[in-house]
Amino acid sequence: MSDTNMSIPRETTSDSTQNFGTDGITPMGRPSRIARFFMAIVSWAERLNVKYAKLGNPPVYDNATFPWAADIEKEWPAIRKELDEVLKRQDDLPSFQDISTDVKTISTDKHWKTFFILGFGVKSEQAIKTCPETWRIVNKIPGLTTAMFSIFEPGKHLPPHRGPYNGVLRMHLGLIVPEPADKLAIRVDKQVCHWQEGKVLIFDDAYNHEAWNHTDKTRVVLFVDFEKPLKFPANLVHSILMNLAIFTPFLKEGLDNHKQWEKKFYAEAEQLRNQPKD
Numbered sequence: 001m002s003d004t005n006m007s008i009p010r011e012t013t014s015d016s017t018q019n020f021g022t023d024g025i026t027p028m029g030r031p032s033r034i035a036r037f038f039m040a041i042v043s044w045a046e047r048l049n050v051k052y053a054k055l056g057n058p059p060v061y062d063n064a065t066f067p068w069a070a071d072i073e074k075e076w077p078a079i080r081k082e083l084d085e086v087l088k089r090q091d092d093l094p095s096f097q098d099i100s101t102d103v104k105t106i107s108t109d110k111h112w113k114t115f116f117i118l119g120f121g122v123k124s125e126q127a128i129k130t131c132p133e134t135w136r137i138v139n140k141i142p143g144l145t146t147a148m149f150s151i152f153e154p155g156k157h158l159p160p161h162r163g164p165y166n167g168v169l170r171m172h173l174g175l176i177v178p179e180p181a182d183k184l185a186i187r188v189d190k191q192v193c194h195w196q197e198g199k200v201l202i203f204d205d206a207y208n209h210e211a212w213n214h215t216d217k218t219r220v221v222l223f224v225d226f227e228k229p230l231k232f233p234a235n236l237v238h239s240i241l242m243n244l245a246i247f248t249p250f251l252k253e254g255l256d257n258h259k260q261w262e263k264k265f266y267a268e269a270e271q272l273r274n275q276p277k278d
Helices: 033-051 068-074 076-092 101-105 125-130 132-138 234-245 249-274
Strands: 007-009 112-119 144-152 157-161 168-176 184-188 191-193 200-203 209-213 219-227
Touching: 033 234, 068 076, 068 132, 068 168, 068 200, 076 125, 076 132, 076 144, 076 168, 076 219, 112 125, 112 132, 125 132, 125 249, 132 144, 132 219, 144 168, 184 200
Parallel strands: none
Antiparallel strands: 007 191, 112 144, 144 219, 157 209, 168 200, 168 219, 184 191, 184 209
């Protein structure tokens, strides 16, 4: 594995597997027939995705597997510059669970904040105006589905959990990574990885993972989800699922929550701009 992955492997075995449940997360309390049907299809699709993955199913990927990763790293200063502007209103940014209420199963405090540019495949036009260079750069990533700034404030620890669907992979680009490094990390399966500013980390969040910031400063990464390269027939099933996902109750709720927050956030920004200057 390339050292650009910033990983410190623990004991690694060949039997690392994805569990087709959501370990560490309370099952969603959504009794609707639509939700139950959709999740049954997702469970079947996940098995196809493992079987027909073009690049295998490692917990953490060598960055060289994805040629675009080097291009993202080269342009990281432009992303960092736009992040600095966003962080001027850090206190006004939403906690992740305020947007996606299912996150309450792993995070209930206010120390994991987000700034969505693309969420669930839906663009935020206001965020794109705020971060046009970031938007240009993330569009180099094939199969892009989500792009946001993920802000871990001091003391934040996400407990072990797994993502909801293994048809996407996750990229973190380190933007603000405080010292000391040994107090700031993410564990994916049996590997502990440390972020570095300007460096990409690509992993499969369908594996059990946890993350922590035990420093006294804020950590920020560019958080991206993109479609996992799949062979037929998994790619066909995946495409259908991704197009249907937007109609599921939990994604519709997240989009509605984000729209409500965004309307307030940018209205307040306009008021600040219009305040008389001394």
